[in-house]
Amino acid sequence: MKxxxxxxxxxxxxxxxxxxxxxxxxxxxxxxxGTLAGTQVSTQRGGYSGTGYVTGFDADGDxxxxxFTAGKGIYNLYVGYASPFDDKFNYVYVNGENLGSVAFxxxxxxxxxxxxxxxxxxxxxxxxxxxxxxxxxVDNIRLEASAPSDIYNVALDLVTPSPAEKTDSVxxxxxxxxxxxxxxxxxxxxxxxxxxxxxxxKTPVIRGFDLIDYSPSRVERGATSAETENAIxxxxxxxxxxxxxxxxxxxDLIDQPGKEWWRGxxxxxxTFDLNIAMNNPSSEEYTLILRDIDTIxxxxxxLAGEGVPVLWRPLHEAEGKWFWWGAKGAExxxxxxxxxxxxxxxxxxxxxxxxxxxxTGTPDALTWYPGDEYVDxxxxxxxxxxxxxxxxxxxxxxxxxLYGGRKLIALSENGPIPDPENLFTQGAAWSWFSxxxxxxxxxxxxxSESHIEKVYHDDYVITLDEIDMxxxxxxxxxxxxxxxxxxxxxxxxxxxxxxxxPVVNDRLVLKCSRRAVRIxxxxxxxxxxxxxxxxxxxxxxxxxxxxxxxGIYLLKVIASGRVFVYRLVKV
Numbered sequence: 001m002k003x004x005x006x007x008x009x010x011x012x013x014x015x016x017x018x019x020x021x022x023x024x025x026x027x028x029x030x031x032x033x034g035t036l037a038g039t040q041v042s043t044q045r046g047g048y049s050g051t052g053y054v055t056g057f058d059a060d061g062d063x064x065x066x067x068f069t070a071g072k073g074i075y076n077l078y079v080g081y082a083s084p085f086d087d088k089f090n091y092v093y094v095n096g097e098n099l100g101s102v103a104f105x106x107x108x109x110x111x112x113x114x115x116x117x118x119x120x121x122x123x124x125x126x127x128x129x130x131x132x133x134x135x136x137x138v139d140n141i142r143l144e145a146s147a148p149s150d151i152y153n154v155a156l157d158l159v160t161p162s163p164a165e166k167t168d169s170v171x172x173x174x175x176x177x178x179x180x181x182x183x184x185x186x187x188x189x190x191x192x193x194x195x196x197x198x199x200x201x202k203t204p205v206i207r208g209f210d211l212i213d214y215s216p217s218r219v220e221r222g223a224t225s226a227e228t229e230n231a232i233x234x235x236x237x238x239x240x241x242x243x244x245x246x247x248x249x250x251x252d253l254i255d256q257p258g259k260e261w262w263r264g265x266x267x268x269x270x271t272f273d274l275n276i277a278m279n280n281p282s283s284e285e286y287t288l289i290l291r292d293i294d295t296i297x298x299x300x301x302x303l304a305g306e307g308v309p310v311l312w313r314p315l316h317e318a319e320g321k322w323f324w325w326g327a328k329g330a331e332x333x334x335x336x337x338x339x340x341x342x343x344x345x346x347x348x349x350x351x352x353x354x355x356x357x358x359x360t361g362t363p364d365a366l367t368w369y370p371g372d373e374y375v376d377x378x379x380x381x382x383x384x385x386x387x388x389x390x391x392x393x394x395x396x397x398x399x400x401x402l403y404g405g406r407k408l409i410a411l412s413e414n415g416p417i418p419d420p421e422n423l424f425t426q427g428a429a430w431s432w433f434s435x436x437x438x439x440x441x442x443x444x445x446x447x448s449e450s451h452i453e454k455v456y457h458d459d460y461v462i463t464l465d466e467i468d469m470x471x472x473x474x475x476x477x478x479x480x481x482x483x484x485x486x487x488x489x490x491x492x493x494x495x496x497x498x499x500x501x502p503v504v505n506d507r508l509v510l511k512c513s514r515r516a517v518r519i520x521x522x523x524x525x526x527x528x529x530x531x532x533x534x535x536x537x538x539x540x541x542x543x544x545x546x547x548x549x550x551g552i553y554l555l556k557v558i559a560s561g562r563v564f565v566y567r568l569v570k571v
Contacts, residue, residue, distance in 0.1 A: 031138040038062035057134040065128040072122040076146040077115040080139035084108045093128040098388045103362045116394035149400035167309035179429040188437030200456035203464040206240045215248035235308040242311035250288035267327040274332040297348040304352040313356035330368040337370040361398030379412025386446040391422035420458035502569035506546040522554045
């Protein structure tokens, strides 16, 4: 049985912020006063503040670390920098935790960039800027008190008109669970799933698939795939399905050593020009794009025919420009997304797709965004160094701010899985994570066996064996009040306790046959609704729920130092 914790991210953040986000607070610290490793102070570039700036980020491990004192809470972090050799990404650490690789846009003079929001503890803190791409200069860092971005303006409906009932149900489930738990996910097949199962005894809810080998320019060279059939089988096991499409360019594959035809989704391996298709509907490029989309539609229709909802994330990581669909910039990519949407939804009448746009948290991300009317969910792909289990809160909050809380936000690909404790305490409310296949889950380094076991047994993480319960809960909460709920008897066998779930007739009756226990009930905002009910003097306890709203509650039972947690529903 999983053991849980009882303060929601929203309430915890509220508690942390009380008394520490002082209006107008701002603190500036000069980089040259920090501790240097592999870097040096310089005054060669003009326009710096203080007595100089830190440069020499050219070897792995080069960094500057600044120590300072702050009050506990959330702060906006700004970095004064220069990046004269193009855009650069470099790591930011707070109190030893890698917060991810942060963008430092091209700037030949010293400028300030907003990194995002960070959590600081009471008293002594450290902040390090560490070489990833390197070759930039750091002038100073600045902190100002802040608060988390709003994430609860999420659209009620999918962008596809008249979506399939099962697809709509998946979106409603994700919406209801958003900010409360995270769904587990994994790309790959039997090898990856068996590895997780052998370590944790658990199976992820979401399985990731790829339509790569259905691309016509691969099929004509002998590629085959069974991903569609595998996805249907997975859905029949109650799992959720997500598909990406490493779309091999329709033509113009270079097919030379290092740029082989099977690498044709990479910009470097093709000369296919999306601009030609965008500007000339009579071109061969445009015709071949439609051919490829229609080919993929065949597979998506098979899924639709079997009632399989798809978390559909084509054209992913476009902003990186390493894939051909992003190589020509934002406008051609947005054009292609809208064409893909129109062709699949309106021409092929597919209604089983939940459209997931893969974004970054950088300020220019919105220039790539196709628009709210074409996107259901925002995903982002994050690959931190092996064993780095950060919540990625900076990126999450940046995305929440960029998209105004209107879309669910998911960790659509990851290397290391975030530590659920960090997700919970920091309020990084990713809808799901989906670890990439192969060594990312199986090498014992990117995600250690102890970390996998911890993740899959954490109460904040939903696994496949729990998804039926989650769907039942949502169905109950959405049912009409005059429909009698279907109840089941829950048992805590070691303690001799049983009760009906959901709550019947506004009364929760716990039958207790063996020993004294203490009981507390919390709502999902962390509020104690019923505290420390003791069963020592009775063989049953009745709790009045008549004044409590419908929703999900947490029932905590303690006896002899053991803690049991159940999700409880009142319709």
